[in-house]
Amino acid sequence: MQQRRIIFKHIDEPGYTNDLACYQRNGGYDVLRKAVARPPAELIDEVKKSGVRGRGGAGFPAGVKWNLVDRKSGKPIYLVVNADESEPGTFKDRYIIHQDPHQLIEGTMIACFANNVKQAYIYIRGEMPEGARILERAIAEARAANLVGPNILGTGYSCEIYVHRGAGAYICGEETGLIESLEGKRANPRIKPPYFPAVLGLYQCPTIVNNVETICHVKHIIDMGGEAFAKIGTPNNTGTRIYCVSGHVQRPGYYEFECGKITLGQLLNDVCGGPRPGRAFKAVIPGGSSSKILRFGETFTLKNKDGSTRTLAVEDIPMDFDTLAACGTMGGSGGVIVMDDTVNMVEALANINAFYAHESCGQCTPCREGSLWMKRITARMVHGAARAEDAALLKSVADQIPGRTICAMGEACAWPTQSYVEKFPEDFGNYYETKKTPRGADCVPLI
Amino acid sequence: MNLKPETLKQIDEVITHYAAKRSATLPLLHLIQEDIGHIPDEAIEWVAAKLELEPINVYEVVTFYPMFKRKPVGRRHIKVCRTLSCALMGSYKVCDTFKKEFGVELDEVTPDGEVTIEFVECLASCGTAPVVMINETLHENVDEQKAVDLANEIKKESGVRSQESEAKP
Numbered sequence: 001m002q003q004r005r006i007i008f009k010h011i012d013e014p015g016y017t018n019d020l021a022c023y024q025r026n027g028g029y030d031v032l033r034k035a036v037a038r039p040p041a042e043l044i045d046e047v048k049k050s051g052v053r054g055r056g057g058a059g060f061p062a063g064v065k066w067n068l069v070d071r072k073s074g075k076p077i078y079l080v081v082n083a084d085e086s087e088p089g090t091f092k093d094r095y096i097i098h099q100d101p102h103q104l105i106e107g108t109m110i111a112c113f114a115n116n117v118k119q120a121y122i123y124i125r126g127e128m129p130e131g132a133r134i135l136e137r138a139i140a141e142a143r144a145a146n147l148v149g150p151n152i153l154g155t156g157y158s159c160e161i162y163v164h165r166g167a168g169a170y171i172c173g174e175e176t177g178l179i180e181s182l183e184g185k186r187a188n189p190r191i192k193p194p195y196f197p198a199v200l201g202l203y204q205c206p207t208i209v210n211n212v213e214t215i216c217h218v219k220h221i222i223d224m225g226g227e228a229f230a231k232i233g234t235p236n237n238t239g240t241r242i243y244c245v246s247g248h249v250q251r252p253g254y255y256e257f258e259c260g261k262i263t264l265g266q267l268l269n270d271v272c273g274g275p276r277p278g279r280a281f282k283a284v285i286p287g288g289s290s291s292k293i294l295r296f297g298e299t300f301t302l303k304n305k306d307g308s309t310r311t312l313a314v315e316d317i318p319m320d321f322d323t324l325a326a327c328g329t330m331g332g333s334g335g336v337i338v339m340d341d342t343v344n345m346v347e348a349l350a351n352i353n354a355f356y357a358h359e360s361c362g363q364c365t366p367c368r369e370g371s372l373w374m375k376r377i378t379a380r381m382v383h384g385a386a387r388a389e390d391a392a393l394l395k396s397v398a399d400q401i402p403g404r405t406i407c408a409m410g411e412a413c414a415w416p417t418q419s420y421v422e423k424f425p426e427d428f429g430n431y432y433e434t435k436k437t438p439r440g441a442d443c444v445p446l447i
Numbered sequence: 448m449n450l451k452p453e454t455l456k457q458i459d460e461v462i463t464h465y466a467a468k469r470s471a472t473l474p475l476l477h478l479i480q481e482d483i484g485h486i487p488d489e490a491i492e493w494v495a496a497k498l499e500l501e502p503i504n505v506y507e508v509v510t511f512y513p514m515f516k517r518k519p520v521g522r523r524h525i526k527v528c529r530t531l532s533c534a535l536m537g538s539y540k541v542c543d544t545f546k547k548e549f550g551v552e553l554d555e556v557t558p559d560g561e562v563t564i565e566f567v568e569c570l571a572s573c574g575t576a577p578v579v580m581i582n583e584t585l586h587e588n589v590d591e592q593k594a595v596d597l598a599n600e601i602k603k604e605s606g607v608r609s610q611e612s613e614a615k616p
């Protein structure tokens with residue numbers, strides 16, 4: 001399987017450095033130069049035509065998002081690049097920031113020019129101090145070269161970019177939590193409606209929040225044209241996508257493919273080398289830790305456009321947004337976490353539940369209490385105190401969270417429990433039967 | 448508050464990045480923590496005064512974000528990733544190895560003030576799991592042997608005697 005590297009073209013390329021000179025030797029900022037000579041509305045149109053969907057998790061079309069921005073309010077419009085990269089299993093923005101920061105800055109400037117933004121922020125997670133320094137240095141270089149700042153390239157258009165560091169809270173990745181954090185507060189997400197960022201975002205002004213990878217795609221969309229971009233990938237799942245594979249495969253890492261042109265089986269077996277020697281795959285999380293888990297061996301019967309049906313095994317699922325959704329999970333952030341037959345799913349869930357209990361912001365009772373209860377129940381199961389009712393209790397707690405919270409973290413914390421309990425009844429049943437951890441000698445502790 | 452002149456300069460600069468002063472809360476707390484190592488009460492009051500806020504506005508921020516520390520941590524702050532991809536590759540054992548090497552429990556400081564070990568959530572480097580951050584440096588593919596090597600390096604640098612024999616089970 002041949003990768004198609006657009007965003008990651010220069011990642012790990014020998015001799016490629018993250019300074020402006022190297023970027024410009026490779027054609028850097030040529031697209032920005034061309035973009036600022038065009039009417040901004042035309043650029044938005046290209047992004048719309050490209051069909052590019054957000055790479056941060058929700059897969060919302062970027063062109064549609066930009067169209068929702070309130071341009072009549074008279075208030076300034078802000079752009080915030082979401083570089084929080086906090087969804088477990090996701091590790092792509094890190095490499096763009098560290099190895100090719102100018103690609104992100106060029107994309108940001110094009111997105112700002114298209115949307116008449118005068119002030120942009122890159123919100124980077126606190127645990128990437130080196131990344132923040134690299135971005136700051138790159139912005140300073142770009143400013144000195146008149147590519148960022150006042151009157152860029154003599155066009156009369158001015159725009160500043162600042163880097164803003166988070167401080168270790170997952171919920172800052174959620175766009176309205178991020179905005180609160182950028183305002184200097186706790187990252188408590190805001191309720192929608194009315195607080196859609198496109199209308200009432202940063203300082204109650206219209207605000208665009210896009211993921212790092214999405215913003216980088218903007219550069220390439222403007223470069224090749226929206227229609228050409230839309231031909232990459234598959235219909236409604238356009239462009240390339242970076243898949244981050246971790247866990248029990250021979251070759252974990254980041255791989256960029258045309259969206260939907262590779263199946264999960266090809267990705268894990270052909271690209272990542274399959275399971276470790278003597279092992280078989282048991283389960284896979286396809287789009288970040290909050291996406292519903294897939295069990296190897298299960299099948300999905302999906303409707304075709306002409307009304308007929310097709311049946312897919314887990315290995316056959318194309319890695320796009322729509323098919324993964326039709327299979328009851330999601331493409332999410334592109335973080336693929338693989339577990340082999342050494343793993344007991346109660347332990348894996350206990351690990352994930354500890355994460356969500358730690359990261360709930362605490363505003364909504366179902367998420368705050370539910371995530372804690374799910375953590376406690378799975379923890380007691382792992383520690384030999386399982387009760388007969390635990391699997392049913394887990395399900396009942398999880399079922400009461402989605403749809404009853406301010407932000408999508410309610411769904412994010414419930415989906416793992418719902419899907420693990422449903423798909424691995426033998427693992428969850430065993431705990432009560434044996435009252436002890438059925439962990440093999442070659443298993444590593446997960447909690 | 449005894450901040451370095453360089454820190455004060457950066458503080459004045461960063462406040463200009465925002466339309467509302469309050470937005471500079473996190474940047475100021477980062478700068479202060481980088482300078483003096485943690486966020487004491489005095490710093491909370493100082494930041495509040497600087498940004499024209501009430502101390503409670505700053506206090507609630509300090510207590511929300513895990514990276515801000517109310518008490519000093521060790522000069523080497525070892526953050527081992529706990530989350531699933533790292534756990535699958537052995538991070539619980541890696542964390543235990545560090546605890547044993549330095550004879551401390553999580554979030555404690557060794558008596559000589561050198562080391563604190565924290566078990567943190569996903570560091571966005573899951574493809575090279577398990578990962579460990581020591582101060583600002585990321586270490587990848589850290590198995591138990593590599594953890595021992597890293598611990599030895601720290602001990603050598605800080606002149607700490609091996610406390611292995613006193614380690615708790």
Ligand SMILES: Cc1cc2nc3c(=O)[nH]c(=O)nc-3n(C[C@H](O)[C@H](O)[C@H](O)COP(=O)(O)O)c2cc1C
Binds near residue numbers: 059174210215
């Ligand atoms: C709990 C939670 C965590 C999130 N974390 C991230 C993140 O780390 N990075 C990110 O880009 N988007 C994250 N998102 C999605 C953002 O809210 C938002 O949809 C995204 O940044 C929009 O950019 P996009 O349209 O380019 O994907 C998260 C969402 C939720 C509900």
Ligand code: SF4
Binds near residue numbers: 359362363405408
């Ligand atoms: S769903 Fe959870 S994280 Fe989101 S606002 Fe409510 S309590 Fe906070």
Ligand code: FES
Binds near residue numbers: 530570
């Ligand atoms: S799980 Fe450890 S870096 Fe993501």
